[in-house]
Amino acid sequence: MLQALFRFDGSTEHLIIRTVRLPRAILAVVVGAALAVAGAITQGLSRNPLAAPDILGINMGASLALVLAIFLYGGGDHHVGFAFGGAAISALTVYWLGSLGRSGLTPLKLVIAGSAIGYLLSSLTSGILILSQRTLDEIRYWLAGSLAGQDLDTMLSVFPYIAVGLVASLALGRELTLMSLGEDVAQGLGMKTAWVKVGAAIAVVLLAGSAVALAGPIGFVGLVVPHVVRFLVGADYRWIVPYSMILGAILLSVADLASRLVIRPQELPAGIMTAIVGAPFFIHLARSKMKR
Amino acid sequence: MSIAKPWIAIRPRRLPLSFRVDRRVPGVLVVMASLTLVSLLFNVSQGEYPVPFLEVVKAVLGFPSTPDYDLVVNTLRLPRALVALLVGMGLATAGTILQGLTRNPLAAPEIIGINAGASLVAVALIVALPQVGTAWLPPAAFLGGLGTAVAIYLLAWNGGSSPMRLILVGIGLTALTSTLTSLMITFGELDTVSQALMWLAGSVYGRSWPQLGALLPWLVLFLPLSLVLARDLDTLNLGDSLAQGLGSRVEWTRGLLLLCSVALAGASVATAGNVGFVGLMAPHLGRQLVGPSHAGLIPVAALTGACIVEVAEIVGRLAFAPIELPCGLMTAVIGAPYFLWLLYRTRNQ
Numbered sequence: 001m002l003q004a005l006f007r008f009d010g011s012t013e014h015l016i017i018r019t020v021r022l023p024r025a026i027l028a029v030v031v032g033a034a035l036a037v038a039g040a041i042t043q044g045l046s047r048n049p050l051a052a053p054d055i056l057g058i059n060m061g062a063s064l065a066l067v068l069a070i071f072l073y074g075g076g077d078h079h080v081g082f083a084f085g086g087a088a089i090s091a092l093t094v095y096w097l098g099s100l101g102r103s104g105l106t107p108l109k110l111v112i113a114g115s116a117i118g119y120l121l122s123s124l125t126s127g128i129l130i131l132s133q134r135t136l137d138e139i140r141y142w143l144a145g146s147l148a149g150q151d152l153d154t155m156l157s158v159f160p161y162i163a164v165g166l167v168a169s170l171a172l173g174r175e176l177t178l179m180s181l182g183e184d185v186a187q188g189l190g191m192k193t194a195w196v197k198v199g200a201a202i203a204v205v206l207l208a209g210s211a212v213a214l215a216g217p218i219g220f221v222g223l224v225v226p227h228v229v230r231f232l233v234g235a236d237y238r239w240i241v242p243y244s245m246i247l248g249a250i251l252l253s254v255a256d257l258a259s260r261l262v263i264r265p266q267e268l269p270a271g272i273m274t275a276i277v278g279a280p281f282f283i284h285l286a287r288s289k290m291k292r
Numbered sequence: 293m294s295i296a297k298p299w300i301a302i303r304p305r306r307l308p309l310s311f312r313v314d315r316r317v318p319g320v321l322v323v324m325a326s327l328t329l330v331s332l333l334f335n336v337s338q339g340e341y342p343v344p345f346l347e348v349v350k351a352v353l354g355f356p357s358t359p360d361y362d363l364v365v366n367t368l369r370l371p372r373a374l375v376a377l378l379v380g381m382g383l384a385t386a387g388t389i390l391q392g393l394t395r396n397p398l399a400a401p402e403i404i405g406i407n408a409g410a411s412l413v414a415v416a417l418i419v420a421l422p423q424v425g426t427a428w429l430p431p432a433a434f435l436g437g438l439g440t441a442v443a444i445y446l447l448a449w450n451g452g453s454s455p456m457r458l459i460l461v462g463i464g465l466t467a468l469t470s471t472l473t474s475l476m477i478t479f480g481e482l483d484t485v486s487q488a489l490m491w492l493a494g495s496v497y498g499r500s501w502p503q504l505g506a507l508l509p510w511l512v513l514f515l516p517l518s519l520v521l522a523r524d525l526d527t528l529n530l531g532d533s534l535a536q537g538l539g540s541r542v543e544w545t546r547g548l549l550l551l552c553s554v555a556l557a558g559a560s561v562a563t564a565g566n567v568g569f570v571g572l573m574a575p576h577l578g579r580q581l582v583g584p585s586h587a588g589l590i591p592v593a594a595l596t597g598a599c600i601v602e603v604a605e606i607v608g609r610l611a612f613a614p615i616e617l618p619c620g621l622m623t624a625v626i627g628a629p630y631f632l633w634l635l636y637r638t639r640n641q
Binding site for chain 1 (some may be wrong): 398402403447448457459460461463464465466467468471472474475478493568569612615617618620621624625628629631632635636
């Protein structure tokens with residue numbers, strides 16, 4: 001296998017590794033890292049253990065925008081910009097709805113707003129798919145959250161965005177730790193909270209948007225990983241962000257491996273694997289963290 | 293006092309029952325019933341092959357009409373429109389009961405995950421045992437919904453159940469069950485899968501007399517039962533301890549009401565798939581029309597639900613003709629913004 005990477009000789013095995021398996025493995029690593037970091041930041045910003053890009057409908061926003069783009073302009077190249085736009089709009093809407101009222105941003109309101117928006121967006125998505133058979137054909141497998149069938153070129157065109165998002169998140173680690181103490185405290189310590197929020201929000205949109213553009217709406221990585229990391233390294237976001245990156249990459253790689261091996265020769269979309277692990281975890285969190 | 297009494301009491305002589313309903317109820321009921329009837333007739337008369345209103349009435353009532361009209365109306369459109377009507381009533385009543393029980397205006401069978409559980413079992417039945425007839429779908433979906441409801445209740449029980457945990461656990465379970473559903477869809481036989489997919493989108497497409505026959509007994513049984521229990525629902529709404537003080541057997545009536553809600557939701561979902569947000573919208577609209585007392589609210593909400601589904605069905609069939617959008621999609625497009633508006637309006641509560 002290593003030979004295929006370093007001394008490529010054109011044999012079938014080497015070709016398989018170079019053109020099919022390697023891109024897929026890289027994709028799993030990158031998407032997993034992006035989703036996990038996006039989840040960590042969302043949870044830190046909203047101080048809400050149940051927040052994650054998929055629960056809050058951000059992933060659905062990106063998917064709808066992508067489906068819309070393919071519906072309007074045809075497939076082929078990936079319309080990453082649309083994914084960012086969709087992610088940003090749905091994130092803003094859900095955040096605004098969740099923070100309405102005197103009690104401010106409560107976990108319950110945020111999650112309810114997110115699930116309603118998510119329901120609406122996925123209904124609209126399936127509406128487009130019903131209206132246009134062509135779009136359905138191009139996109140069906142992608143919508144279940146799958147890592148299969150991406151080539152290196154499309155991946156390379158999206159990677160810069162993810163890189164920017166990851167670097168920004170790493171740089172914001174200290175500020176995020178302060179923010180997670182509460183906005184008042186952070187302001188009292190002399191931090192410009194508005195800028196941190198904007199920066200972190202942009203990072204989340206970049207990360208979630210490009211992850212969805214590459215692999216479809218893969219759920220629950222962004223929810224589960226930050227909790228495991230917090231259990232391992234404590235509440236300091238300077239450590240949470242890099243560890244989330246690593247663990248997210250590992251989780252999605254393992255999920256991908258499992259999804260290919262469980263029922264060979266068919267394969268499950270990786271999004272289904274992560275949901276089967278992640279949904280019980282969400283229920284456990286709701287049970288244990290929500291004492292009120 | 294010159295103010296008119298705001299209530300009307302109805303006490304049948306023979307039966308040990310009494311209803312006390314808001315003064316507005318009879319008027320509103322008549323209006324809603326006629327609206328529903330008009331939308332039903334409109335639904336039957338419009339489409340690829342329009343049938344004049346009068347001919348529709350003639351064909352339905354069995355007067356001699358042209359064979360074409362008779363076929364279109366009685367075989368194709370009427371059963372389908374009636375299914376939409378009953379599904380709307382079932383979902384709306386289920387939602388009304390659930391909101392009353394949880395004392396939470398945002399609870400609805402589709403948010404809490406009862407619909408998702410019912411869909412999972414029904415899809416499993418369609419995909420794995422395609423030879424089983426449609427008559428078995430409602431009981432299966434009912435069991436699925438019931439299982440989910442029990443699971444939610446048990447999981448949310450953490451030294452006492454709280455409405456908030458109930459909803460969060462429900463959202464988690466919805467994610468899990470809908471994932472399992474898509475798993476079924478990924479690996480079933482192709483033709484059964486496409487049948488299941490169509491069904492999942494919340495559509496009354498191709499529903500005919502057999503499906504109507506399978507759905508009807510559930511509504512005939514559980515709608516009146518809910519109506520009889522409406523008074524107990526009002527009492528429960530005051531809070532458990534007060535209800536106990538008023539002599540209500542709290543756990544017993546709550547269980548019975550939950551059973552009604554799950555049965556109605558399950559049977560509706562089994563027939564038409566995921567028609568979302570009806571169980572959420574209809575009770576709210578009903579409350580605005582006749583106030584919160586359940587004896588009046590349940591029938592009004594049921595008719596409102598029927599009306600919503602009929603209208604969604606009309607729009608879905610005609611908006612992008614000849615392509616049909618499933619009415620579940622239309623109700624979501626109307627319902628989700630309404631839900632968010634509700635969230636906005638109740639922001640300070």
